Amino acid sequence: MASKLFLIPLLPLLGALINLTVGRKLSRGFVHAVAVASVSASLGVVLWTLWELWGVYKATGYVGGELRQVVYTWIEVGNFKVELAFRMDTLSAVMCFVVTFIGTLIHIYSTGYMADEKRYAAYFGYLNLFMGSMLILVLGSNLPVMFIGWEGVGVCSFLLIGFYFEREDYANAGRKAFVVNRIGDFAFLLGMFLLYWATKDLGAGNSLDFATLSSDAAKAAYGKSFWGGERLAAAAGILLFIGACGKSAQIPLYVWLPDAMAGPTPVSALIHAATMVTAGVYMVARMSVLFSMSTTALIVVSTIGLLTALTAAFYAFAQTDLKKVLAYSTVSQLGFMFVAVGTGNYAFGIFHVVTHAFFKAGLFLGAGSVMHAMSGSGDIMKMGGLRKRLPITHATFLIYCLAIAGFPGLAGFFSKDEILAGAYAAHLDGWPAWYGKFLWAGLTVAALGTAFYMWRLYFLVFAGECRADEETQHHIHESPFAMTFPLVVLAIGTVLVGWLGMPHLWHAHGWQKVFHGVSYWLDPSVADAPTVAGAEHLTKTKIIWLMITATVVGLAGIFMAWRIYGKGPSAGIANLVEHDPNARALYQASKNKLWVDELYEKIILGPFRWLARGLFQLVDRFLIDTVLVNGSAMAVSVFGRVTRWIQNGQVQRYMVGIILGAALIFLLTGRAAHPGISYRFVPEGVELQAYPGSGLAGEGATLRWDLRGDGAWDLTPEAEARLAAERAKGNQAPKIDPRTDYLDDPLLVRPTGEVGPFVRLEITDKVSGKAKVVTTHVVFPAAKPGAAAPSAAKAGGK
């Protein structure tokens, strides 16, 4: 009976529906009753289906099993079919349990923490909406349905971060979270498209379903070469991972998470620590078949994870806001999880998600309790000595701090240890052999940092004397039961949950399903790491040594924190920062988070705004609208104005127009345009054609030829004969009649020898009487083509 899976997300969504529509008119009691009831009912359904899943799982002999429910077909176009289907296998079951369990606790906590809030119903409505979306995310049976949840939690995060929207910076933080997430979602979408493109022929009418995407046929498709010699799995994996970077706050998209602390503290605990931010890790584990097909994708995932773990730990050193420290700690821990999944230890990545959910939710709720006591202030420099004033908060906080530092026996110890050991042993196909050890070393440093900054926080808040002002001190009080109860439950969980993932040091006779529960339960749902064949397994001795190292590192961090901050803010550090320029630089770098926000502002946001404005003013306003659109309109309008001025009905003006027009015609046609000579060779010699030019003038122009180019105008044969006769008579300067004697035929044929290399023609315009001379160079065909042609060409060239 899998048909109740849909209830798991639906119940919180119904709660949201009630609270967001009519909630304003309901009493507070009713509002939180609806909210808490819907979430805990959902938890109930989760436990119930878990029980069923256990049965199925057992029936398969612990090799897999899932519950699946198709609610209806969501999108269907041609071969592309997406069902709104839910799938609960061992992986999503774990996530469901964490989400609903911690969600329920945080709903209860919120009834105390938000008791004075005016928009009480809206708060619980959003919280329920978040629960519903998150559950869709983890239960979705295919990528598009997962994407509904993926974006849905983003919106809820936006709404809850900006819950106190009157403050501009809080509203900004909400928007920043959504936009940065959207950058990731963009890559997620592309990854999805790429996967569909690769597997569209295997879908069997059900596209992008995880079952299809994990099949052997899909594996073959992932293995195909795609781009630059890499497999398709590399491209798709990296794209999906960028999506995970957005959601799970990894470099370079982590910047939204610290700002997200603007939201109410229970929201930070639920969304920005325990559940939503781990969605990226879940997604990678969900797509483990894909990731295992590309060691390139895995090396990207693990390297980004390591860098994030280190960087965020570094930022946490100098933060003075309680929640900011926790936020960076979350970013850092998420880095640990990505190293785990990036080394192919998917199950232990999820294990750390679970343990982290317990102690980090606890830390945030504890922080909320502290801030509740401190009149809302989160400045740890103004706290101290709260150990006695807030006994329950302190006791639970201590457990969480020990857990995150990796104190043996507590949740964080087991999961972090497995991640470190897994990294140490990682030797994946195509990776350098030392890379796993490098990751291990890096994480060990990060773990040292974690222990240090968390215990710095602990000592500053709870140890020493209280540094708050009188007024605040006066109001310090332990929180109500609704708030301390979840703290205690989470603390118990923190103590217990780690034991599910004990290292494989000995055979836990009969209890292996408990003590090695993580592998038992999760391994069937995730792929194996693409380990190099024949890579050595860790020996027991090595495992023990790794554990000891991790423990020592954790204790060392705690010790350092105690030495420096054991009695409140350290004068020594302040002194050092004051006087040593190197220390100061380091401190400033940590405090200002390496100026990454400022850098993004400079290189991304600034240019973006500039480009937007530039495009609008320059391209849209000026180029398109002013020049092209209104420009052409103006051209028409100017033409219209001119014609209107002309056609105004005055006959006199028309007359002037006619006269001017006629004059214009004469003027234009009176000029002989483009006069010239053309010639061609005919059997008789050269045929010359005069072109007196176009227009009236050309028609009746008088021509004079100078065929030899000797400067004297040639005469007609008759005139020549007459002149010769006169010369013979002794008349040395016979008279030439210019009207008749000159050669003026437009078309002449002359033997070759009589024509020039240059021929001149004088054209006398009939209208203006002006003469114009044109000259043409007659190029004769060469007698010996090979020899003469080049010289002719040369002459032409000159």
Add this chain to the structure above:
Amino acid sequence: MMPGAFILPLLLGLPLLGAIFVMCTPKGEHALHRGLALVFTTLTFLISLLLLRYFDNRVGTYQAVLDVEWIPVLGARFKLGVDGISLWLVLLTTFLTPLTLLAAHGAVQKHVREFTAVMLILETGMLGAFVALDLFLFYVFWEVMLIPMYLLIGIWGGQRRLYASIKFVIYTMIGSLLMLVAIFYVYVQYASVTGVYTTDLEALSRLVLPHDAQLWCFCAFALAFAIKIPLFPLHTWLPDAHVEAPTAGSVILAGVLLKFGIYGFLRFAMPMFPHGAAVMAPYIAILAVVGIIYGAFVAFAQDDVKKLVAYSSVSHLGFCALGIFSLTAMGVSGSIYAMLSHGLTTGGLFLGIGVLYERRHTRRMAEYGGIWKQMPVFSGLFLIITLGSAGLPGLSGFIGEFLTIFGTFIAGDTFPKGWPDYLPAPRLLGALAATGVIFGAVYLLFMFQKVFFGPLDKKKNGSLPDLSGRELTVFLPLVVAIFLMGFFPRPFLRSMEQSVQAMLQTYKVRLAEPDGPARLQGDPVPDAAPAAAGTPTAMNTAAPGPGDGAALDAQLRDLAGRAQGAAARIEGAAGASAAVDVRANGGTP
């Protein structure tokens, strides 16, 4: 008569009748005018729902067809019908109009009688253009829509209403004139092949033109539709028209009128001139992607809310254009879906801005801030609409965006003519279009934050009343529809499916027709011997046989005369091929 054939004429007639009724009532009786208009438009909507009852999802042909003789001299028929492509657009129109009229009760106080009449005529025009299956009839409705819109902007508009309305009209006219010329050309060509003069779309869609002529005709149609969409860089009339138009005008403009661009491509330009479409598709797809990104950037630079939303339309319609030119079933269905969603969300955004404008008489975002505190119900609804517009999964916008990008992404495999190597590959275009997902969130949330978040520090904003019952009645159906379309897209997609497939199939079959003189689809290419292989130059160089000259020339003159010179003009443009077609076809008509 087909079952349900009575519906479409009723749909066209009712608003018109309403307009006549309204104009018959005495001036100044505002409540009466508004009431009458509401009754008529609501009735229209209810009757349009009947279409769903008669519509058969399993076939891709026209349904509820009404076909009567109209202008026999021209061969124009009064032929109406819907298929999966137009069905939901018709419903969108009938759905939005009453809501818009209801929303206008507060905003429009001058010439109420005329305003309602104009709105009703506009509805008739829009519906007519969606259901007309005769090119001439379509053209008439296409122009009929233009006038009421012009009046809406010009009379009930803002400060620069004259500029905006004239710009709108001139832009649209330029496009539609070229389209008219192309229509004439097709009309004449069809007659020369079959001897029958008709403007029936189905008949004309069986005419195969030579490739050159197809390209020219496609471009003529494309200009008209690209202006309407509007495709970058033909978009600058849109922000002006939106900003100056009254709320009702903006809603109808964004909600319905812009859709005619995409619809026109799907219904006319692509099936009639498949070769032209195949050649131009990559370029239009690129312009669409430019529009998506450019529109988003420019939207971000606005301080005027209405302008911001107007530019967001440029961006969103870019998705629609991209979808249809992916020429995949997914892309085309997604595009239609995106149109519907855009109608709801952008319509909703304009209605929301109208609500604010009525209260504060400014559209500058800087004048607002903290409105959520004052108007929580309105803000919540507006947020849903905003997120729907930003393409949040679960709301309507996502499905369309998702499918169009998806369709583009896989277009490289299916693109019929191959994709030119020198252009970015479809997958890259899809990826670029997907950046719209980021930018959409950037400018929409920016707008939302500016208006609704932040401190409530402007005095005038301190006393704004939340939505009245009437306004709530406007918004609730919209929001419900946005959710419905987000979670249950299948009924919508299913009724589109067959028509989209049929359209693509027709397109592909007709695209496969070899180049050659005009003929009917499936007929052998005339003068087949050398041209059978479809070499493009063979026909153009084929000289007319000796002795045919005089008779054919006379025939040509005759044809040109009948088309009142239009054909002659096109022939000049389309070059020798057009002339050769007629000659090669010999003795008809």
